[in-house]
Amino acid sequence: MLKFVLNDAATCVRNNVREFSLNALRLLPHLPQLSPYDVNLQLRENEFVYNFPVDDGIVHSYETNQLGSNSPCEDSRTEASLLHRNGFICGIFDGHGGAACGQVVSKRLLRYVSAATLPRQVLKEHIKQNCNSQSFLKCHNDNVDFVNEIKPIYEHSFQKYIKQLAQTAQRDVSSELVHAFLQLDEALSHEALATIDVRTMGVALSGAVACLVHLEGLQLHVASTGDCGAVLGVLDPQTNQWHPKKLNIEHNADNMAEVKRILDEHPKEEHETAIRNGRLLSQLAPLRAFGDYRYKWSLDIMQKKVVPLIGEQAMAPNYYTPPYLTARPDVQQHELSVNDKFLVIASDGLWDFLSPSEVVSLVGEHINSKKILEPMRLPEGNPTLQQISDQLAERKAGLTRKPIDQNAATHLIRHALGATDYGIEHSKISYYLSLPKDVVRLYRDDITITVIYFNTEHIAGLRDGTSAPAA
Template sequence: MFDWFVKMVMACWRPVKRYRKRQDGTDRQDPLLWSKDLCPHAVGEFSYAVVQANAILEDMSQVESGSFGTFVGIYDGHGGPEASRCINESLFSFVQKNTADQGGMSCDVLCKAFKEVEDKFFEIVRKAWDVKPQIAAVGSCCLVGAIWDSKLYVASLGDSRAVLGSFSRDTSLPVARQISTEHNASIEAIREELFAKHEDDPQIVVLKHGVWRVKGIIQISRSIGDFYLKRAEFNRPPLIARFRLPEPLKRPVISAEPECNVITLGPDDEFVIFASDGLWEHLSSKEAVDIVYSQPRAGIARRLIKAALQKAATKREMRYSDLKGIERGIRRHFHDDITVVVLYLDTKLLNKGGSISNHVSVKCANDMPKGDNPSR
């Protein structure tokens, strides 16, 4: 049975290096949008899509699947792609190692992997500081979902979001349930958390140009990287002035500690939407779930992104067709990089467990070789 699954996945994703080319998933009307309509994973099917807005794509993502279940990662970088790339290249291997050490999946497995990837990126920053000090201001949100023995483990830091779409037997309507925690200073509970942790600093959160920011600089309160806000040795020249705090950094003002939730999946749970905050800036959780519930599976991630882009265009009083013609870099003034993975669940397969060491990699398009990057 597993051999059949391996063949199916490999056939669906071969050859990996071609996924960013037009004939293998790029939208012909929008050269910055590419996707894969539908592929199998251990407990169902999934669809993904990516749209680029920045001059260099900072979103990274991955789907890993096999007899153990399924692993999804959404890594929304900022300040540059180095942190999200580091996470994309190493986080799952840490999860594999920790799962083997502990004999199964747990929140501790995921949280430990987050710490290990934070430590790994710190070493990259430390070694590069003298020649590339700006790397100290590079960071990434990190959202992970792992299905193991009919349970879904969701660990997150930053403001990417996972939403569970379920069927209500009472109303016969879809129900949207946010199952990840967002760490963004625009949320009152996050501001209260920051003030409680930094009682001696009334400027820990500042309203700047109508936006709440930690120290008036960054919106998220947790991330991988951003060491200029975690370690005093990086909050000094030659880092450019706009990233430096006016007072010495006595302790970290943001953290890399994720929050983890565990959901026991049941027969009414139909799919999970994992997406970077660029999607949620334009669509609510309910709107996204309603779209997934009412539309065909194939290409659903692409439809979600197009719905968000349509709203982005409308907000700027322009046509969607005009937005599609705007180049990367300039496009960032209208919307962010957006990555979406929609994971459909087959309850008949949920109880089949296994070893995470026996897996098939089904990485998403924004993890392809640089030579096939449409931004280059």
């Protein structure tokens, strides 16, 4: 019970973080003031940047970063290129009840999706050649593998999945994404019940929400389960202003359609208990998630297999007609245009501080500011001395906007923690980064961000037919 009280307190504080002043932070016990150097070390510790070859496809590059609050951090991230066709896939996963489910899903979901969206004939040919779960994608930021005792279990589930795929007709990408989410989630259940191993059971009983991006040709698909967020940065060529386009739907108690869906799936007698105090069965904030099988398994399974292992506290209150939870994602599809410049996906730790509009504005300003750091290029033709002088003056004026961080994800984290009406305040960031481990979750959640930059010239070529998708 204490755990849920603390979670509620943390949620209350973070939901009102915009009204939470720096003066309130100063009421805490005195904390050491970090130097700018120490702040930068912490903010940049988990930075990662990947630049694609200029003519390689629709994605120019991506930048990502992560700042933990929980120990260990419960967020995960994965990015990869699709093999056997030109495409990109990435995801952000926000775990809860421990890091296990988020870490496992972040590595496995991209493999399921990469196989599902491959043409069936190509998939069948690879199955004949004894392919494995890493045969369909190339990860760019993944230096950790599963322990040897667990890898065969996960590989067996993957082989079963792709053999079933090969026997079904090809579906559209949205349907394949939904199917991949549900099949992986079902595999988590089967693996836990078949082995009754503390590790597989730990994955099934902890949980994770997810936001996955699948990009092939001009078609962008965003599949989301839970409350991570995705926003597209669109540049208006007429006004040169940035506009956000939200590409996900949050599954929480603020979403009335989602609340109605859950209530409609259960008897009228449970309408007062299925969702209470903004939480599923008064406990779980996201209303869709991977894992969390203590809200999905039947009463019989819970009583016979989970309670003997975990104890009576494994049973949620008012648990009468499961399942109460699903991993089914909402999928939004968007066809890219030359005005679509970047996509930001992030865990809810970022959205607690910044709105989609603020995020797009900050990344847009960051793009413009970074141009100051590029070598100066003279105008084409025979520029006059006045033209050169004007260009030098413009660059000199732009130095005042020179970004502190090269990485846009770090730029967003810095603004999330340190922004005030008068700019970034170092002492505010220092306080957030100095909070003790047993307190920090009350004030900020794990923050994980990936910023994907699109190749505008390649998009233009595909739209006017002068470029063909790479094989």
